[in-house]
Amino acid sequence: MEEGIVRYRRDVWGEEVILGVSWDLLWVVAVAVLVLLAAHAIVMAVLVNRKMDKPSADGRRVLRHETIDRWFHWIMAVSILLLIFTGVAPIIGLRVAWLEIHWISGLILTFVVVFHIIRSLFWQDFKSMILGPRDFGEPFDSAKKPGKYSFEQKGMHWAVTIVALTVIVTGILMFVQIDTPFWDRTNSMPEDQLGLVFLLHGLSTLALVALAASHMYFALRPEKIFYTRSMLTGWISEEEMAANHDTTRWSPKEAD
Amino acid sequence: MAYMHIGKDFVPPDVIGKVTGRIKYAEDYTREGMVYARLLTSPIPHARVLDIDASEALAMEGVFGILTADEVYPDGEPQSTGLKILTNEPTLVGEPILALAAVDEKTAESAIAAINVTFERLPFVLDPLDSLQEGGPNAFVGGNTFGQQGFTEAKWSSDQVASFRAGNAPAEDAPTTGPIPTFSIGDLEAGFAAAEDGFVYEGSFTTAGYPHHSMEPRSAMAYWEDGKLYLHGTSQSLTALANDMAGIIGVAKEDLVFINAATGGGFGQRARAGSIPSMAIPAKMSQKLNRPVMMRITREEEFTIGGARQGFQGWIKVGFRPDGVMSACDIFVVSDNGGKGGGADAFSAADCISILYQTEAVRFRGASVATNTAHRGAQRGPGQNQIAPIISPIMDVAADALGMSRLDIRVVNSAQTGDVGGPQGTPLTSAYMPEALRQAADAFDWEGRETRRRQRSGSKVTGLGIGQGYHNAGRSGMDGIVMMGADGRLKIHSGVGNLGTYSYAATSRAAAEVLKMPWDRCDIVTGRTDNHLPITSPQDGSNSIFTNTRTCYGAAMDMVAKMKEIAAADLGGEPADYDISEERVHQIADGSVGMTYAEVAQRAMELGGKYTGEAELPEELHEWTQIAASRLAGSAFMGIYHDPAHSNNPPGFTVTCTEIELDLETGKYEILDMVSIGECGTVVHPQGLKNQLVGGAVWGIGLSALERHLYDPQNGLPASTGYWQSKVPTYLDTPVKIDTGWVDLPDPENPVGARGIGEPSQGSVSAALTAAITDALDGHIFGAAPITTDMIINHIAGTQEDAVALAQNNFRG
Amino acid sequence: MxxxxxxxxxxxxxxxxxxxxxxxxxxxxxxxxxxxxxxxxxxxxxxxxxxxxxxxxxxxxGIDAWKGVSETGDGIEIGAVTTLTEIAEHSLIQSRFALLATAAGQVASPQIRNVGTLGGNLIQDTRCWYYRRGLSCYRAGGNICYADSPEGLNREHALFGSSRCVAVSPSDTAPALVALDATMVVSSASGQRLIAAEDFFVGPARDILNMTVLNEGEILTAVRIPNTWANAEYYFEKVADRNVWDFALVNIASAMRVENGVIQDARMACGAVECVPRRLTQVENMLRGQARSEDLGAEAGELAVQGARPLNYNHFKVPLMANLVKRAVRA
CATH class of the missing domain: 3.30.43.10 (Uridine Diphospho-n-acetylenolpyruvylglucosamine Reductase, domain 2)
Known part of the structure; x- marks a missing residue:
């Protein structure tokens, strides 16, 4: 039973309940993201011709990401990619034993996300990620430069936050519905609620696929790749900082 | 006594039709313009129908209409338990909500799929103990029991339920409820005191409540013509069922023609109209659409609305004196009464113990509790057969403990002529259990085989079992009609259903016997009620042989008396001067003075009046018989009889001995040998009796070894909706040969000395087989029927299952 | 509705x-x-x-090419639509691969074997009653299992290899073919592929919707049995509730090469304990070079059931499976 974005099924007594998201949307999302990113790439290619050179990576370096945060990022990245791959594999007909890898990756993701939330609240500059009214003006005024994170970066972060939390919460609810070394499964959740959980997990998965693809695209773009380097090495050059950030609003330590 | 027909085999008239497949069952009939009805049944174990939207279905091509509970019951559904024709408050999955008629079944199914029923889901329960527990769900909106006060709630404290579940004795004040909640015979305390130096067993037990498995589903076809309803249906009692079916449908008895030439198995659930109200659906639909309507019932529907035995969860304590006499039995049974009300199986179980073992003191207590599972009703030996496999191993353990032979302990406790039994101390009409035990033991060489008991051969071990079965087997108070035309042929009008036992034909032979008629000069008039058939009892309770030999005998005796009157009037002398032989009524002194039957019949028709049923009919004739007689009146020479009720209990007894070889590694066993002996008075039809003993044996194997009726505890879905899932025994699960025999001593309260036998033949086999399994496993009492492969393996392996407690319907998933 | x-x-x-x-x-x-x-x-x-x-x-x-039994260079080939009765009664199979003849002869009932085919017996769907009832469970593309839950009726279900779905392989011939190291011939419009019997079946971890690796458009057309295990010492036993017309609670198929009472090589598979016929590789390894005996059988049985995870009602399958392995080894 397919209807738009939702798939339905019969519950044990024959009533129609939600089964989950329609996986046809996976292809819709894939195509849409590809088209949008391709369009962006073309527009940027035209713009780059008119723009000045990239700032130099040489010179003094400032610390953008601490080691622990870089580890967090890459563990999260790997677990999300594994989750996406293992989640999508059976949908596209790959016969792989995906479920254990999926929930182990999910547990790792959950753990690092919880870690990140706690760390960001108490040990990091949480304010630097807050989206304020000023941030919304940023894209329309080239004079306005961001603090540590640009509007796009904050947007991406919060989008990923919302989607990841949704996928994690629904994932945990699904996790308790399967047999694990820690417990035997139950059918304690009413079937209509179970369907809703599957739907939200599916929708957030689709969003995550789109976000992950976009994130990777921007991370690899020439004008942004220094951020990716900073996620590997921790630093950006002062010149890069000056070109992209308002130093009055972000004063990082010097990198080691 | 030398009989002409009684005790002799014959070929019943429907045998050839059954062997060749030419005989017609309800589903085989067609009628011009016939349409096909299908059922929409409840997918939910307990619900209330809030709305039915059939607009899309009714707009489909080939759909003629639907029938709902509101139409069937314009004044509202009966506020009681019992199966309904259609309902808006289903109390089990599969209960019919509505019927739809279409040009063919495929169209009907597609249309039904387009109907949208909005249900309100209601709480449901599958285990009676869950419902008994305080705060537990009820199967009905009004409670979990139904009695004279209407729906009521029976509840125990949580502690009481937990204790009972754990196998403990119920408290002295444990609440009882049910059709017959309690009885007590003798001094229980004294009985157990007498057993102190003997043997006392105490334990819990469960028995499965499984369905009837009739081969023929309860399909029916109906049409109306000239104000009369013609209903092709299924039944195990022809006139008794039609008589009540008229009321269910709402048609005058004289306007109902019920046609039922053959039935593919009854076993209790087709004896009474209340068990098959679904046959009213095509009748009502036909009335609404003015077309013949065929409604085929599917195998799955046969399982869901076809009914089942009551399952037991019980506790029993039995005491034996040192001499082996069963001095006391205390039994408490929580019965699963299903979603539509049930019966009094547990009472019958206790009653059976009192009669079969002549127990000095018996106390029965019970609670009969509704669950949202199949309709419960009479099934072959309801109660007597559930308890047979429970009590038999207890007898054996007692015998071993007391150093007695297992045969002797049964002889010591057996019923004989002059004994009484049951809560009222009802005398038995006759009883020859010691003879039956001896005959079975001799035929089986019980003593000789005892040396093989528990012998090991590799992984296999030999088990021996002996078992007894009982059922009360005979009613009375019914009517008989025989007719004879100018051709001198005897027409025996039988209202007995043709349920496959051939008892309709066997009982008719009592009339032929009285009239000394060659069998080929007799016709059995039956099969459809417009053949004008007398009323008979519902054919449950093994009663046909006893009941209807009495009526046929009486009707024939009436005809003989009338023959003598006519002959005396025409040829001189008194009626007492005449006798009959070779189809003649003649003077005793001079056999040449007489008339042929044909001549008497001709003369009777000329005389009319009482001779042709136009006057002086027995006053007590049942209304149904009166209608039949009034239509036959004047057409031919009539013998007619109303059988006065008798008072004592005619028992049917069986004894079975069996030897098995049980493989301790697989839990499987082979039944190597089996002998079943019937004790049912004079044998009327040896082949029929043999069929009953062998058929009952297959049923007994099912009860003890295999059959199950499972419901998913989570959602109330029936898991056993076909022959495969419900594990009816197959050919290779039964012994290669089942030897049979019979005691053949007459019963004084039947004119041909006969008593019934259908039901106990299952119980004794079940008892013997369970005893043999117990024997092979060194006396381990499972306290369960069936004992399945997994239970045996778990027992041998000592597996401790951390599984949910057993429930009678869900004994093993 | x-x-x-x-x-x-x-x-x-x-x-x-x-x-x-x-x-x-x-x-x-x-x-x-x-x-x-x-x-x-x-x-x-x-x-x-x-x-x-x-x-x-x-x-x-109706396709004659997929029927019948024929000899090949190194064994036999059985068409997938050959009836089970024909296989059970075929003299070549009886004489050389009696293991399969025995297994085929114990499927269901004579009536079913008369029309049922080898291919059908191999690719038949599982018998989990929840699934068969048409419920929208995992195996039917849903998101729930009704059998593996605290109250689920799972007496006939799996001991091993469960992943959300706990259904088992119902086939009697499949374990026999795994034990005989058979090869499945799978044809499609684009050609033919050969799959080892052991790899032909797939569990829920890898594919929860299908019991075999057959793809759309593919047909199992034949089964090839090499002579590797021809005339070995065979053991097949099926334990079911009923002696006819039933599916196995557990079945075992075993082929052994034995010389002077010592097991040279063995290949064994159990059915109805997992979604696929369960090859008992560890047992096989343990048996090689050992003399057949009751004790060895018991040891093999214990090894065979290691890792079993019984559900609510199927604990009995553990000793039953151990006993069947024991019987195969000591037979």
């Missing part, structure tokens, strides 16, 4: 190809809409219950 019992065949196209090419083309064209029909013993229940709704059936029993 669904009714609880249908019992009426739906409208369905019936294709009766007479040759291989036609059948393969139909399978290719119809894809998942084309239901492969052998003896029909697994098919008609699904269709009459309306729990599976393909639009067409491709009847394979």
């Amino acid at each position: 669904v009714a609880t019992s249908h019992d009426v065949m739906p409208d369905i196209e019936l294709y009766q190809p007479a040759d291989e090419a036609n059948a393969l083309e139909l399978a290719d064209t119809l894809g998942s809409d084309g239901w492969l029909l052998g003896g029909g013993q697994d098919t008609y229940g699904w269709l009459k219950d309306r729990n599976k709704s393909p639009s067409a059936m491709i009847e394979l029993t």
